[in-house]
Amino acid sequence: MKPVAVTGIGAVSPFGTGAGLFLEALREGRSGLRPLDDYPGAVIGGRADGFDPAGHFTPKERSRMDRISEMVLVAADEAMAAAGLDEAERADRDGLVILGTIIGGEPSHETIIRRYYTEDMPRIHPFGIATTMPSGAASHVSMRFGVTGGGFCVSSACASATHAIGTAAREIALGEADYAITGGVEAMLTPSALRAWEGMRILAPDACRPFSIDRKGMVLSEGAGVLVLEDGDHARARGAPILAWLTGYGMSLDAHDMFLPSVDGIRRAIRKALVSARCPCERVGHVNANGTGTKASDAAEAEAIRAEFGDAPGAPVVTSTKSMHGHALGAAGAFETIATVEAVRADLVPPTINALGPDPDCPVDVAFDTARERPIEAALCNSLAFGGLNAVLVVEKAAA
Amino acid sequence: MEISDEIEQRLVAAVGRAAFVETDAVSLDTTIEDLGLDSADMVQVVFEIEDEFDISLADQGVEGVATVRDLVALLARARAPSAAE
Numbered sequence: 001m002k003p004v005a006v007t008g009i010g011a012v013s014p015f016g017t018g019a020g021l022f023l024e025a026l027r028e029g030r031s032g033l034r035p036l037d038d039y040p041g042a043v044i045g046g047r048a049d050g051f052d053p054a055g056h057f058t059p060k061e062r063s064r065m066d067r068i069s070e071m072v073l074v075a076a077d078e079a080m081a082a083a084g085l086d087e088a089e090r091a092d093r094d095g096l097v098i099l100g101t102i103i104g105g106e107p108s109h110e111t112i113i114r115r116y117y118t119e120d121m122p123r124i125h126p127f128g129i130a131t132t133m134p135s136g137a138a139s140h141v142s143m144r145f146g147v148t149g150g151g152f153c154v155s156s157a158c159a160s161a162t163h164a165i166g167t168a169a170r171e172i173a174l175g176e177a178d179y180a181i182t183g184g185v186e187a188m189l190t191p192s193a194l195r196a197w198e199g200m201r202i203l204a205p206d207a208c209r210p211f212s213i214d215r216k217g218m219v220l221s222e223g224a225g226v227l228v229l230e231d232g233d234h235a236r237a238r239g240a241p242i243l244a245w246l247t248g249y250g251m252s253l254d255a256h257d258m259f260l261p262s263v264d265g266i267r268r269a270i271r272k273a274l275v276s277a278r279c280p281c282e283r284v285g286h287v288n289a290n291g292t293g294t295k296a297s298d299a300a301e302a303e304a305i306r307a308e309f310g311d312a313p314g315a316p317v318v319t320s321t322k323s324m325h326g327h328a329l330g331a332a333g334a335f336e337t338i339a340t341v342e343a344v345r346a347d348l349v350p351p352t353i354n355a356l357g358p359d360p361d362c363p364v365d366v367a368f369d370t371a372r373e374r375p376i377e378a379a380l381c382n383s384l385a386f387g388g389l390n391a392v393l394v395v396e397k398a399a400a
Numbered sequence: 401m402e403i404s405d406e407i408e409q410r411l412v413a414a415v416g417r418a419a420f421v422e423t424d425a426v427s428l429d430t431t432i433e434d435l436g437l438d439s440a441d442m443v444q445v446v447f448e449i450e451d452e453f454d455i456s457l458a459d460q461g462v463e464g465v466a467t468v469r470d471l472v473a474l475l476a477r478a479r480a481p482s483a484a485e
């Protein structure tokens with residue numbers, strides 16, 4: 001794949017509004033996960049409490065958008081400003097909007113459902129469908145920035161944002177667009193959705209401990225992560241800041257089980273991404289793992305990484321930033337791609353916190369507890385979804 | 401059917417909510433144009449009124465609405481005994 005430049009990042013996360021806050025917390029190994037006070041269940045989570053939509057949008061604007069659109073627009077504003085892609089720069093350029101989300105406007109959907117089942121003759125707000133539909137997020141971003149080249153939302157469970165970013169990169173690499181606003185968003189911390197997640201018995205009661213012994217499962221969070229991707233020549237010609245290069249994208253299907261991961265499926269996605277990037281294994285210094293903190297998924301992912309890269313001293317250092325920002329579902333791949341871009345830029349692997357000790361079933365070198373410095377020429381960002389939908393990106397260092 | 405002042409005030413307040421303007425800024429003579437409402441906004445206005453009065457406004461009636469007073473007339477028609485049959 002022709003390398004694609006990452007020229008801007010933006011985030012709304014459990015750490016607040018701004019990619020800077022997000023990356024600082026990751027560097028320092030801070031968790032954004034805490035008890036959900038307004039939810040009667042026994043789970044913890046990462047709500048984007050620091051995000052104040054009323055500070056960004058008028059009441060009228062808010063009546064037409066779900067929380068997902070509010071979060072993704074603010075993240076997109078930040079990413080576009082960072083990239084310097086203002087109106088003049090965008091003129092006569094083909095742009096795309098490709099975003100990932102698992103379920104779309106769940107808060108709006110829950111409002112509809114609650115009203116329908118609790119009132120005798122319910123009237124549903126006229127914008128109920130437009131705010132609920134997942135693609136609403138992409139539409140709002142296109143309208144905000146006047147992006148006309150094409151777009152949609154991708155839904156592939158926990159790999160949604162990674163598929164979105166990979167698809168956007170490939171479109172640019174194929175010459176279909178000059179730039180893309182891409183990433184992912186989710187706002188699924190609603191009472192009914194949390195209850196449904198609890199029903200799966202895979203949520204950790206206290207902390208997310210990826211690759212650790214006695215890990216108990218995942219911790220959910222919400223937010224939006226946005227990246228601006230650009231054709232390399234386009235980015236250079238306008239002197240844009242190039243944070244890193246997105247050089248490869250691979251995907252696979254396990255075709256195996258709705259819940260149990262497949263080592264072979266994960267490995268095929270990694271292999272395809274490396275081939276797409278023409279990147280030899282020795283170049284890969286770091287893997288931002290899917291690392292949900294569930295027993296089976298972490299073990300399978302570690303086994304796949306070990307099988308691909310071996311265990312020599314130069315093998316990539318693995319981390320799961322989900323231990324800090326939680327599993328942001330449709331935004332997960334965007335949060336983690338942003339973390340990977342920063343790791344490659346700074347030669348610093350962010351830590352995997354909360355470990356109680358290494359698990360022999362996860363035979364990879366994990367950056368437990370504290371960030372680890374090491375030269376990183378290339379890194380992988382893995383996303384593995386329920387139902388066996390895997391997506392892997394290759395991120396490489398930009399010349400200083 | 402006669403529309404009381406109280407009902408007029410509730411309608412004006414509903415229009416204000418749907419248009420995202422202060423109730424003071426809305427009177428019976430305020431036009432839809434004054435409020436800057438497009439067709440999607442008008443759907444929201446109808447929703448607010450229907451919700452406030454637990455009533456259904458005739459779809460065909462909304463087309464010709466130019467002022468808040470026209471909305472009062474629409475409400476009066478919907479509340480008339482014949483409309484309930």
